[in-house]
Amino acid sequence: MTMSTTAVLNSEWIKIKSVRSVAGSLIAVFAVTLSVTVLAFSTVGQAEADNPGNDLLFHAFYALNFGQIAAISFGATALSSEFLNGGLRISLTAVPSRSLFYVVKMAVVGGLALMVGLITSFATFLVGQLFMGEYAVRLGEPGTLRAAFGGGVYLALMALFAAGLTAVLRSAVAVLSLLIPFILIVSFVVGDMAGGVAQYFPDRAGQLVLHQNPEGGPGPWTGLAVTAGWAAVALLAGWWTVRRRDA
Amino acid sequence: MTSIDVHDITKDYGTARAVDHLTFSVRPGRVTGFLGPNGAGKSTTMRLVLGLDRATGGSATIGGQPYASLGNPLRRVGALLDAQAAHGSRTARNHLLALATSNGIAGSRVEEVLMEVGLGSVGRRRIKTFSLGMRQRLGIAAALLGDPEVVMLDEPSNGLDPEGIVWIRELLRKLACEGRTVLVSSHLMNETSSFADHLIVLGKGRLLVDMPMREFLASRSRPGVQLRTRDGTRLRDALIRKGHEPVRGDDGRWTVHGATAEEIGALAASEGVPLLELVEKQATLEEAYLGLTATETEFAATSSPTAGQEA
Numbered sequence: 397m398t399m400s401t402t403a404v405l406n407s408e409w410i411k412i413k414s415v416r417s418v419a420g421s422l423i424a425v426f427a428v429t430l431s432v433t434v435l436a437f438s439t440v441g442q443a444e445a446d447n448p449g450n451d452l453l454f455h456a457f458y459a460l461n462f463g464q465i466a467a468i469s470f471g472a473t474a475l476s477s478e479f480l481n482g483g484l485r486i487s488l489t490a491v492p493s494r495s496l497f498y499v500v501k502m503a504v505v506g507g508l509a510l511m512v513g514l515i516t517s518f519a520t521f522l523v524g525q526l527f528m529g530e531y532a533v534r535l536g537e538p539g540t541l542r543a544a545f546g547g548g549v550y551l552a553l554m555a556l557f558a559a560g561l562t563a564v565l566r567s568a569v570a571v572l573s574l575l576i577p578f579i580l581i582v583s584f585v586v587g588d589m590a591g592g593v594a595q596y597f598p599d600r601a602g603q604l605v606l607h608q609n610p611e612g613g614p615g616p617w618t619g620l621a622v623t624a625g626w627a628a629v630a631l632l633a634g635w636w637t638v639r640r641r642d643a
Numbered sequence: 644m645t646s647i648d649v650h651d652i653t654k655d656y657g658t659a660r661a662v663d664h665l666t667f668s669v670r671p672g673r674v675t676g677f678l679g680p681n682g683a684g685k686s687t688t689m690r691l692v693l694g695l696d697r698a699t700g701g702s703a704t705i706g707g708q709p710y711a712s713l714g715n716p717l718r719r720v721g722a723l724l725d726a727q728a729a730h731g732s733r734t735a736r737n738h739l740l741a742l743a744t745s746n747g748i749a750g751s752r753v754e755e756v757l758m759e760v761g762l763g764s765v766g767r768r769r770i771k772t773f774s775l776g777m778r779q780r781l782g783i784a785a786a787l788l789g790d791p792e793v794v795m796l797d798e799p800s801n802g803l804d805p806e807g808i809v810w811i812r813e814l815l816r817k818l819a820c821e822g823r824t825v826l827v828s829s830h831l832m833n834e835t836s837s838f839a840d841h842l843i844v845l846g847k848g849r850l851l852v853d854m855p856m857r858e859f860l861a862s863r864s865r866p867g868v869q870l871r872t873r874d875g876t877r878l879r880d881a882l883i884r885k886g887h888e889p890v891r892g893d894d895g896r897w898t899v900h901g902a903t904a905e906e907i908g909a910l911a912a913s914e915g916v917p918l919l920e921l922v923e924k925q926a927t928l929e930e931a932y933l934g935l936t937a938t939e940t941e942f943a944a945t946s947s948p949t950a951g952q953e954a
Contacts, residue, residue, distance in 0.1 A: 398714050399714050399715055399745075399746070400747060403744055403746070403747050404745050406744045406745075407741045407742070407745035408741075410737060410740055410741040411741045414732075414733045414734065414741065415730060415733060416732050417732065477730055477732075480731075481725070481727050482724070482725055482727075482728040483728050483729070483730055485690070485693075485695050485725070485728055486724075486728050486742070486785070488693075488694075489693050489695070489717070489720075489722055489724075490716070490717055490745045490746055491745055492694050492710055492711040492712075492716055642690075642695065642696040642697060643690075643695040643696070
């Protein structure tokens with residue numbers, strides 16, 4: 397007698413939607429990105445567009461910088477809710493196969509993040525361009541579909557990257573205090589200074605998919621693949637930890 | 644029928660050995676009390692049985708199978724390990740619903756077990772608003788969710804009010820009468836003696852006792868009787884003539900070690916001394932347990948600094 401994967405999927409979905417901080421982070425991916433888009437584009441959208449060398453397509457996804465923080469929080473809290481006060485023991489008594497538990501959990505986290513990520517990415521692009529007047533980029537112009545689709549995938553990958561790290565470190569606080577400063581400060585500062593290596597940071601690499609003409613370095617899809625690689629490493633490390641450690 | 648079988652199991656945490664070559668079986672149809680001082684390895688053993696911790700050596704099976712290989716295990720085994728482990732942000736209903744769903748248990752069972760444990764009216768409240776006693780009841784509800792043949796509860800009476808304690812006692816008796824295998828750890832001796840048929844006692848990760856409770860009490864009791872009379876002097880003289888050594892207690896009762904009620908009753912009658920009370924003494928579980936563990940316990944207060952190092 398084996399366990400039904402569908403049943404475990406449903407159970408993980410119930411677990412995610414029934415914890416406020418986790419469900420809230422997921423909704424925040426969309427809400428934060430859209431709010432920032434509306435605020436920024438209705439005020440300084442067109443003014444910024446005039447800057448020389450500005451990539452109008454990348455500019456359209458400006459608010460994903462904020463949405464990704466919510467995506468990371470979602471990935472981290474979805475996993476950390478299992479590690480609070482030995483909650484993992486309850487989960488593993490219900491689903492004793494750790495690989496099944498882990499794979500299904502990550503599938504639900506990744507699936508939800510991808511769905512919300514895609515909606516967010518497309519909505520942000522479309523809504524933002526409403527404010528751009530003569531500078532507006534239309535969906536269908538070269539690179540736009542790739543960027544909007546890639547933006548959604550990027551958000552899902554960042555959520556999975558955080559989720560994998562949380563499975564290793566067993567604490568959302570640890571992961572968030574590692575990733576958020578990294579994305580907001582290190583990647584930003586080092587990225588502007590150093591170009592080369594920074595293009596392979598998980599956030600910088602993945603964001604290449606949002607550019608109209610990514611100059612130099614890896615191309616848009618390769619960049620996204622680099623981020624996928626980071627996420628895969630984190631997921632594997634998390635899998636190894638969950639399988640190996642005492643619950 | 645489904646037994647829990649622990650065979651030569653050992654668990655090391657670093658250099659500390661929590662469970663040491665432990666072998667025992669828990670049989671269906673009776674309540675097995677799981678006793679031992681703090682740190683004796685009771686909770687660790689339960690986690691090993693559930694496959695949550697990896698054994699350093701040996702094996703544990705339920706109905707002949709390792710827990711991890713059971714499909715939909717909540718339908719076979721219900722366990723309460725730690726009432727605080729349920730996520731505080733979930734409602735009681737959602738907590739149970741997630742568990743039920745994963746094991747293909749009908750959602751209607753959620754309301755049933757909530758009613759059964761007396762949480763029917765608070766199912767939609769968040770668990771963080773629950774008292775410890777309510778969390779224990781929720782943990783027991785989770786254990787009963789799949790109508791399992793095997794029930795393992797770690798300190799279930801923790802935090803329960805007096806009504807709750809009576810309730811859990813009756814619940815455990817009922818589960819055993821239904822033919823289920825019931826293993827309950829506790830540090831409350833009077834509590835345990837009120838529901839257990841069989842005892843497993845651990846000390847320092849090793850098996851100290853595995854026997855029916857009655858047998859355990861008998862084995863740890865010094866035979867003797869206690870009696871009360873208005874004519875103590877005359878009875879004492881008669882007892883001494885027969886070779887007994889009556890001792891008068893502070894409360895006026897006399898204790899005669901090594902005697903039976905038949906003997907003393909007959910003697911008192913032949914002497915014409917009225918007895919107001921005559922009982923055969925039996926050790927309480929607490930006395931028997933403390934007698935047993937006094938030498939074994941890791942944390943017993945001892946005057947000798949080396950006593951704690953006995954192997």
